[in-house]
Amino acid sequence: MEAGGGRRVLVVGAGLAALGAAQRLQGPGSVRLLEAGSRAGGRIWSHPFASGLAELGAHWIHGPSEGNPVFRLASCYGLLGPGAAEEENQRVEAGGHPLLPCVTYGSSGKVLSPELVSSTRTLFSELLGSAQAFLHAKELPAAGVGQYLRAELARLAPTWDEDEDSKRLRLAILSTCLKLECCISGTHSMDLVALGSFGEYTSLPGLDCTFPGGYSSLPDRMLAALPEGTILLNKPVKTIQWQGSFCEKGDVERIFPVRVECEDGDSFLADHVIITIPLGFLKEHHHNFFQPPLPTWKAEAIRRMGFGTNNKIFLEFEQPFWEPEQQLLEVVWEDESPLAEPSIDLEASWFKKLIGFVVLQPPEQLGHVLCGFIAGKEAEYMETLSDAEVLRTMTSVLRTLTGNPSLPAPRSILRSQWHSAPYTRGSYSYVAVGSSGDDIDALAQPLPEDASDPRPLQLLFAGEATHRTFYSTTHGALLSGWREADRLNRLPRAAEQQ
Template identity: 30%
Template sequence: MLDRAKVRVVIVGGGMAGLSAAQHLYANGFKNVTLVEARDRLGGRIQTQIIGGKDLVEMGANWILGACAANPAFVLAKQNNIQLGRITELTGRWVVEDLWIKPDGTVIGANIVQRAMEEFRQILGQVSEKTKSLRVNPVGFIKVSFTLAIQDMSGADQRDALCIMRSMVNFLQVYDGGYLERSRGKGEPFNPLPGGAMCLPDGMQFLLDSLTKDLPSDSVQLNSQVVSIDWSDPECRVTCEGGRTHEADHVIISLPVGVLKQHRKKLFIPHLPAKKAEAINTVPMGKLNKIFLRWEKPFWEPGMGAIQLCWSDDDAEPLDWWRRIPSFLEVGPNVLLAMVSGEQAEHLESFCDQEILEKCSFLIRQFLRNPSIASPDQILVSRWCSDPYSRGSFIYQGTNVTEEILEELGSPLEEHRVLFAGEATVPWAYGKMHAARASGLREAERIIGLY
């Protein structure tokens, strides 16, 4: 049996999945591990940044869903004594005390907000079951059910409640990357793992640091975009831009599905088997972008919560990206967060930061009926759709996606010579950060089991 230290493993992609595989292999005696990453940084769709030189924000993944021993991301944080903070409200921070405001500046009364929230949450609990049995899309089911549930309210109160419902649907879209109407009714943000949700007050970067701290510096190669993976012979060859080639006994592919969709035909030599290619084509990528706005002197009082944008109708043009903003959420004493999902998230990326800043400033002044509110001093905008190394934000479970398809995505090729990891390859946690972590450990264990 070959000495583990001599087994050559190349890992393509330095996100949570790739780093988890590299760290686990190295800790188990595999010293000839090379991780190649196209970006100039590690982390993939985990990216902690600082805005205004002071405030920490997460451009991508920003919490651990399921704070329990079954969650490998949570276990990683606990093992490394990383500070965790509990998130008590996952559902868009829907609380009565927020400012629920219509475009004309009218603040909706607390009694209407309370009733709308109660009805919406009750309907939300039925979405998965009802949309499956009735074969209707989740958005349609929610809107029809909600309209029926508030029929006893007066005409004016009904209209206000419908405005609140639109804001809540906009936020639910965030969890399916803007395609809740095409999903299998999984729009609710609740994870099947117990324990609630946890954030990392000091940044998700600490999770990444815990994985890289013991890896030799020469085992990680940044700015190394892979152009071909030749698995036609027992010895695989991974070639990067510039012609540098790595020979390997095993290759772990941890690229996002969006990248595989775009490049699989020219990336793999020979082409991937038909079932693998079909699985890649079937699993859809969601689209979600974040807009962080920072003021040196905030216009709001500390603890405001959120400005919930309650649109008066559904007549938004497809390219009106701002109509997909559910709220401006207070995420720091000086910072508000807006999120945009779906096709509108992709369209958002065609605008420069200054144009986005000006539009958000206009919306805040419009809804608060206060033209004197100053524009933000800084802005950070994620652009995951046009990012060539992401091509989307995360996967969602479309109507054609089955557990078998997700398992096919994660199945190895040719006696474990080519293996696949990533958040799309774990059926029980698809699209989540801990799925990426679990998949990296899984593929590392496949290789460990051979030696």
């Protein structure tokens, strides 16, 4: 892999940030990706299920329009369906929420009034907008988004001109809206999401779309374009030693500042290492992972930032019980209210955190499949249960919602378990209470921090958690990988050969 004694770059990970960096690096030298798992793609993972594929990780391209590099790359590779490229679809302002035809089931076994659901959603959307407007505000009414939203709802609820049953239902629907926002933010509770930074996240225009051949078709194509042997799979890294002077046997002339040691005992020397490891892993392991340890300011940014779990439960049915036009089956527990304390008995009520089910499209290709979304501690608890237990609970939930006690059980189940995944430890990042967008920038800052160091950019950091306005997204991950590659591409050649 060594090319003419040029710079040697190692990339830790093989998700979209890593592949993007490898794709973009220029000049003489070598690039090698060290991936802990058995596949490339990271938190993109299309898995066979029913008669097609299920997306265990990234699901949609959020904001598929010209400003989205994932959309542009996927279009360039010819990986998207015909509707995705339509200009009309690229102009839709979805605000990060997939716009799907919806039916809302209440826990009493009845379909809730579409008018009540729609007006409540509009109210919640307006409140979210007002929460985002606190970006750069000098004074905040609350630390977390959840506290702010609840205070606003407590103020507004007495002014609603409707009967008590409608009020109760409206509050229950608002509870579901909050749970959906937990899924979107990848957090256990919106109380944990910083109000002052909630407006940092930028939504791109475009009607969210999926990959007909699976999201994994994108990393697969990116990997195929790299030279053979670029990626080493099943190569978990144990430690990254930096600020050192390392040389290979028989070549004392060439000194490398970084040594990467893998769990299997193999080690690699490099001029630069791009770290694309998920924030969840860094939170748990950065103390022992880097030698010397990361500077305090970076370690503190890692600690303060939020990283939560959003899981999916796929259920395959012999026949659909939903109508062909319905693409989202929403779940409302009618006894819940955002103004009441949530249950902390996970064993008894974990399934109530489920926001509902997306109907996978098209059924003729994928089968009759529902995809449930669940976030937070309840999602983590779900991972500890067996497939049979989850299937039994989902069958019971669906029978309750439809009011049909003899609704046939799903024929098969598949679910994600991102919290248990040892090299991920969750789904994606958010700006937590006590953190800010500045922590995202600190996480992205390369090391050593001294710009006059003769061996610059030993450690570079990429991944969704390092993009200030697109954190939690695939396009944020891709842009961060390109950013770090460009940083190396700008480095004067003399500086690399010190």
